[in-house]
Amino acid sequence: MADPQVLPAPWVVIEAMAELWQAGDLQMHLTDTAIRVMWAFSLAMLLGGLLGYLMGRNPLMNAWLDPWLIVFLNLPALVLIVLCYLWIGLNELAAILAVTLNKLPMVMTLIREGARNASAELRDLAFVFKLSPLAKFRHIIFPELLPHIVAAARAGLAVIWKIVLVVEFLGRGTGIGRQIHTQFSIFNVTGVLAYALSFVVFILLIEFLIMQPLERYANRWRQDA
Amino acid sequence: MLEVNVHGKFFGGQQILGACRLSLQAGERVSLLGPSGIGKSTLLRIIAGLDKAYQGEVKRPAATAFMFQGPNLLEWRNCYQNLLIFNPQATLAEAQTALEQVGLGNKGKHYPRQLSLGQQRRLALARTFLSRTDLVLLDEPFTSLDPALKNDMLSLTRKLLDQSGATLVHVTHDAAEAMVLGSQVIAMQGQPATVQFGIQEAVMIVETGAGDG
Numbered sequence: 001m002a003d004p005q006v007l008p009a010p011w012v013v014i015e016a017m018a019e020l021w022q023a024g025d026l027q028m029h030l031t032d033t034a035i036r037v038m039w040a041f042s043l044a045m046l047l048g049g050l051l052g053y054l055m056g057r058n059p060l061m062n063a064w065l066d067p068w069l070i071v072f073l074n075l076p077a078l079v080l081i082v083l084c085y086l087w088i089g090l091n092e093l094a095a096i097l098a099v100t101l102n103k104l105p106m107v108m109t110l111i112r113e114g115a116r117n118a119s120a121e122l123r124d125l126a127f128v129f130k131l132s133p134l135a136k137f138r139h140i141i142f143p144e145l146l147p148h149i150v151a152a153a154r155a156g157l158a159v160i161w162k163i164v165l166v167v168e169f170l171g172r173g174t175g176i177g178r179q180i181h182t183q184f185s186i187f188n189v190t191g192v193l194a195y196a197l198s199f200v201v202f203i204l205l206i207e208f209l210i211m212q213p214l215e216r217y218a219n220r221w222r223q224d225a
Numbered sequence: 226m227l228e229v230n231v232h233g234k235f236f237g238g239q240q241i242l243g244a245c246r247l248s249l250q251a252g253e254r255v256s257l258l259g260p261s262g263i264g265k266s267t268l269l270r271i272i273a274g275l276d277k278a279y280q281g282e283v284k285r286p287a288a289t290a291f292m293f294q295g296p297n298l299l300e301w302r303n304c305y306q307n308l309l310i311f312n313p314q315a316t317l318a319e320a321q322t323a324l325e326q327v328g329l330g331n332k333g334k335h336y337p338r339q340l341s342l343g344q345q346r347r348l349a350l351a352r353t354f355l356s357r358t359d360l361v362l363l364d365e366p367f368t369s370l371d372p373a374l375k376n377d378m379l380s381l382t383r384k385l386l387d388q389s390g391a392t393l394v395h396v397t398h399d400a401a402e403a404m405v406l407g408s409q410v411i412a413m414q415g416q417p418a419t420v421q422f423g424i425q426e427a428v429m430i431v432e433t434g435a436g437d438g
Binding site: 121122128129135140146221222 | 301338
């Protein structure tokens with residue numbers, strides 16, 4: 001039998017989760033973390049999508065931004081987090097910015113690839129049929145990019161919530177990361193596992209209830225005869 | 226109706242097209258014939274406005290339709306949408322009629338991937354002819370099809386051309402296609418390639434010289 005102090009039994013962890021839920025702590029910290037994840041995710045997808053698309057379509061933009069992209073791709077998450085806290089302060093803005101900047105290069109890389117692979121034939125088609133810019137975006141550019149956007153979102157969510165926990169661990173007063181810090185400092189393994197596990201469950205719910213149905217919808221035309 | 230006056234077209238310092246002059250009346254049909262690589266498709270892209278890097282000028286009607294070598298469909302939109310997105314003024318009923326004309330009457334809600342290659346080509350044909358079009362440009366859409374499908378597509382195209390009364394410029398390396406479409410063959414030749422059709426200058430010179438009355 002393992003030492004319950006080091007590796008508590010599963011039912012002990014579940015019991016601890018139930019207690020935290022009843023006390024209301026779990027919901028509060030889950031909500032705070034989820035809000036940070038949502039902000040960083042949205043910002044990274046929006047900004048990364050836009051910049052990645054421009055880089056994929058415009059060689060000048062690519063030449064200008066590519067060195068920065070490589071720097072940010074290789075910059076350790078921790079360095080960005082610490083610098084954001086040092087320069088901006090120990091606040092919400094710094095926390096969300098640090099996570100966004102960590103995720104941004106990956107979104108840019110994936111969307112750039114999608115924009116580069118865009119079909120020249122379909123652009124010719126849009127031209128000869130005089131498609132409006134809006135119709136061209138809706139029916140050609142966006143659907144062509146969609147598989148890359150979905151891939152970036154899937155991979156991104158996984159990266160973001162891991163980084164959000166580190167950001168909270170280092171400099172926020174609330175959130176799952178902060179609670180793991182607290183439990184760690186009193187060496188309460190059950191507490192660490194209870195908080196970590198609840199967030200895993202939360203992420204799995206998002207995956208099954210939002211991400212996978214969205215992906216199925218985006219790919220509905222791929223069904224073959 | 227269509228006036229093409231191209232003086233030259235270069236690709237990386239090499240001249241592909243020399244003087245290419247075409248003048249077509251409404252309803253006239255021509256097939257540009259020549260070996261591959263001579264610049265037929267390049268000339269057609271210039272006529273369509275897809276290629277703007279050339280010397281000369283082109284006057285074409287606003288209602289110009291283009292059919293590509295491949296079906297070039299939006300795989301993520303169904304057959305109705307593939308017709309209506311590119312012909313926004315057409316109604317669903319018109320799209321249905323267009324599908325029936327090409328034998329896809331029951332496929333409106335199917336996605337292109339659910340169609341055979343022949344059906345995809347016919348959908349592309351329906352898209353080309355759905356709106357009123359004054360000029361139809363065909364860029365070897367019948368190449369690489371098996372003989373049965375090719376004949377099927379050619380006679381269908383002929384039927385739609387007869388119905389619409391549109392002018393046709395068709396690029397091919399198969400003179401037999403021109404026969405079925407009822408178009409006059411113009412050979413493209415030389416390096417750089419040149420072509421001349423329907424230009425009236427020669428006639429005018431004869432007229433100024435005539436005087437035995």
